[in-house]
Amino acid sequence: MTETLLYLIQQLINGLTIGSTYALIAIGYTMVYGIIGMINFAHGEIYMIGSYVTFIVIAGLLGMGMVSLPIILIIALVVAVFIASTYGWTVERVAYRPLRGSNRLIPLISAIGMSIFLQNYVVLAQGSRDVALPPQITGGWTFGDPAVFEVSFSYMQALIWGATFVTMTALTLFISRSRMGRACRACSEDLGMTNLLGIDTNRTIALTFIIGAALAAVAGLLLGLYYGVVNPFVGFIAGLKAFTAAVLGGIGSIPGAVLGGLVLGVTEALTSAYFPSEYKDVVSFGLLVLILLFRPSGLLGKPEVEKV
Amino acid sequence: MLRIENVNTHYGPIQALHDVSIEVKQGEIVTLIGANGAGKTTLMMTICGDPQATTGSVQFDGEEISNLQTASIMQKGLAIVPEGRRVFSGMTVEENLAMGGYFRTKAEAAETMEHVLELFPRLRERFSQRAGTMSGGEQQMLAIGRAMMSRPRMILLDEPSLGLAPIIIQQIFEIIQKLRDEGVTIFLVEQNANQALRIADRGYVLEHGHVVLEGSGQDLLTNEDVQKAYLGG
Ligand SMILES: Nc1ncnc2c1ncn2[C@@H]1O[C@H](COP(=O)(O)OP(=O)(O)OP(=O)(O)O)[C@@H](O)[C@H]1O
Numbered sequence: 001m002t003e004t005l006l007y008l009i010q011q012l013i014n015g016l017t018i019g020s021t022y023a024l025i026a027i028g029y030t031m032v033y034g035i036i037g038m039i040n041f042a043h044g045e046i047y048m049i050g051s052y053v054t055f056i057v058i059a060g061l062l063g064m065g066m067v068s069l070p071i072i073l074i075i076a077l078v079v080a081v082f083i084a085s086t087y088g089w090t091v092e093r094v095a096y097r098p099l100r101g102s103n104r105l106i107p108l109i110s111a112i113g114m115s116i117f118l119q120n121y122v123v124l125a126q127g128s129r130d131v132a133l134p135p136q137i138t139g140g141w142t143f144g145d146p147a148v149f150e151v152s153f154s155y156m157q158a159l160i161w162g163a164t165f166v167t168m169t170a171l172t173l174f175i176s177r178s179r180m181g182r183a184c185r186a187c188s189e190d191l192g193m194t195n196l197l198g199i200d201t202n203r204t205i206a207l208t209f210i211i212g213a214a215l216a217a218v219a220g221l222l223l224g225l226y227y228g229v230v231n232p233f234v235g236f237i238a239g240l241k242a243f244t245a246a247v248l249g250g251i252g253s254i255p256g257a258v259l260g261g262l263v264l265g266v267t268e269a270l271t272s273a274y275f276p277s278e279y280k281d282v283v284s285f286g287l288l289v290l291i292l293l294f295r296p297s298g299l300l301g302k303p304e305v306e307k308v
Numbered sequence: 309m310l311r312i313e314n315v316n317t318h319y320g321p322i323q324a325l326h327d328v329s330i331e332v333k334q335g336e337i338v339t340l341i342g343a344n345g346a347g348k349t350t351l352m353m354t355i356c357g358d359p360q361a362t363t364g365s366v367q368f369d370g371e372e373i374s375n376l377q378t379a380s381i382m383q384k385g386l387a388i389v390p391e392g393r394r395v396f397s398g399m400t401v402e403e404n405l406a407m408g409g410y411f412r413t414k415a416e417a418a419e420t421m422e423h424v425l426e427l428f429p430r431l432r433e434r435f436s437q438r439a440g441t442m443s444g445g446e447q448q449m450l451a452i453g454r455a456m457m458s459r460p461r462m463i464l465l466d467e468p469s470l471g472l473a474p475i476i477i478q479q480i481f482e483i484i485q486k487l488r489d490e491g492v493t494i495f496l497v498e499q500n501a502n503q504a505l506r507i508a509d510r511g512y513v514l515e516h517g518h519v520v521l522e523g524s525g526q527d528l529l530t531n532e533d534v535q536k537a538y539l540g541g
C-alpha cells in the first residue's frame with residue numbers, strides 16, 4: 001500500500017475514535033431535544049464531571065494500591081456514571097422542570113446558567129488548572145510497511161470503539177424493546193398524548209436526562225483516559241462539538257446523533273491531517289453553519305415541526 | 309358520573325369556555341355539538357386537565373378532579389380519543405396499544421388487548437405495522453383501541469368521524485354503541501350532528517363557549533334551531 005493510503009487509514013482510525021465519543025455525548029442532546037424541544041446546554045459540563053470523577057476514582061484506587069486495571073476501570077465507570085446521572089437528574093429537576101410550559105427561551109437561558117454554574121463549581125472544588133493522569137492503557141497494534149508508513153491502532157482506541165459499540169447497542173435495545181424505552185419514544189412523538197394516556201411523563205423526561213448523562217459519563221471516562229488531562233472547561237468545547245454532531249445528524253434522531261458524531265470526528269481528523277490543525281474547529285463549525293443553511297433537519301432528521 | 313359545573317377555561321387572555329355546566333350519567337351516550345371554534349375540544353381537554361379550568365368544578369365519580377395533573381386524572385378510569393387521533397405514528401399497532409395500557413399489569417393489558425383485537429380485526433391484521441403508514445380509518449380504530457386499553461369506565465371521543473368515508477363512519481358509530489353496551493359511558497363530540505344525536509341519549513349544543521341548548525337526542529334532532537344550524541335543514 002502507498003504511504004498516502006496508509007496515512008489516510010490512520011486518520012480515519014483517529015477520526016472514528018473521537019467521533020464515537022462525540023456520538024455518545026450527542027445522544028444526550030438529541031434525546032432531550034426530542035422529548036422537550038430544548039437544548040440542554042449544561043450537558044457538556046456533565047461530560048466534564050464524568051471525566052473528573054474518573055480521574056479522582058482512578059487516582060484514589062491506584063493510591064490505595066489496587067493493581068488490576070480492569071477492576072479499576074469498572075469501578076471508575078460505575079462511579080462516574082452514577083455521579084454524572086445524579087447531576088443530570090438534579091439539573092433537570094431544579095433548573096428545567098419548574099420552567100416547563102413557559103416560553104421556550106426561558107429554559108434555554110436557565111440551561112446556559114446551569115452550564116456556567118457547574119463550570120465554576122468545578123473550578124472552585126478542583127481548581128482551574130489541567131489535572132493529568134498518566135496513561136493507563138498503553139500499547140496497540142501496528143500494521144503497514146515500517147519503511148513507508150506504520151498505521152497504529154492503540155488498545156485505548158480499541159477500548160473506545162468497543163465501549164461505544166456496547167453502549168449504543170444497549171441503548172438501542174432499551175429504546176426499542178423495553179417498556180420504559182417505548183414510553184421514551186412515545187414522549188418524543190407526542191408528549192401531551194402520552195400524558196393523556198395516564199403516563200407520568202415527568203418521570204420519562206427525568207429518565208432521559210439520566211440516560212444522556214450516563215452516556216456523557218462514559219464519554220468522559222474514555223476521552224479523559226485518551227487525552228490524559230482534564231480541566232473545568234473541556235465540557236464547553238466537547239459539548240459544542242457534540243451539539244454540532246447532533247444537529248448534523250438531525251436533532252431528535254438517535255441514529256442521526258451517532259452518524260453526525262462519526263462524520264464530525266472523521267472530518268476533523270482529515271482536516272488536521274491535510275491542513276494546519278487550527279483549521280479543525282473552523283471546519284467543524286463551518287459544517288454546522290452549512291447544515292443549518294441548507295439542510296436544517298440534518299442528515300437523518302425529519303423536517304422540523306414546531307413543538308407547542 | 310361526570311359533572312361539570314360553571315367551568316371557565318382560558319388560553320392566556322382568551323376565554324374559550326364560559327360557565328359551562330354539563331352532566332354525563334353512568335351508561336349514557338352524551339353528545340356535544342357545535343360549530344368550529346365553539347370550544348368543544350377545549351371542553352374535552354379541560355376534563356383531562358390540559359388546560360386546567362380557571363374556575364368551576366369538574367367531578368368524576370363524585371371526586372373533584374379539576375386541580376389534578378393530567379396523568380393522574382387519566383388513571384381514574386377516564387380515557388380520551390383526542391381530536392386528530394394522535395396515534396404514535398412511528399410505533400407499531402401493538403406498541404400503540406401497549407402505551408394505552410401502560411400503567412396496568414402485563415396480564416391485564418394482554419387480556420384487554422385481546423379484547424380490542426377481537427373488536428377490531430383490522431388491527432390484528434396490522435399488528436406489526438407502523439401506525440403512521442395506516443389509513444385514516446385504521447388510525448381512528450387504533451386511537452379508540454388505545455383508549456380502551458386502560459379499561460376506562462368512561463371514554464371521551466373528539467370528532468372520531470372527522471375526514472372518514474361514510475362506511476367507516478358507520479363502523480365507528482357501531483363501535484361506540486358496542487362500547488356503551490359493554491358498560492362504558494360515552495361523551496362524544498361531533499360535527500356530524502345528525503348521526504351523533506341519533507345514537508345519543510342526551511345532547512348539548514355549544515356556541516362561542518356557552519352551552520345554549522340541551523335535551524334528549526330526539527328533542528335536539530327535531531329542534532328547529534339545531535336543524536337550521538347543524539343539520540343542514
Ligand atoms: N392552544 C390554544 N391557544 C389559544 N387559543 C386556543 C387554543 N386552542 C383553542 N383555542 C381557541 O379556543 C377556541 C375554541 O377552540 P376549540 O378547539 O375548543 O374549538 P372546537 O369546538 O373544538 O373547534 P373544531 O370543531 O374546529 O375542532 C377557539 O377560538 C380557538 O381559537
Ligand SMILES: [Mg+2]
Binds near residue numbers: 348
Ligand atoms: Mg375541536
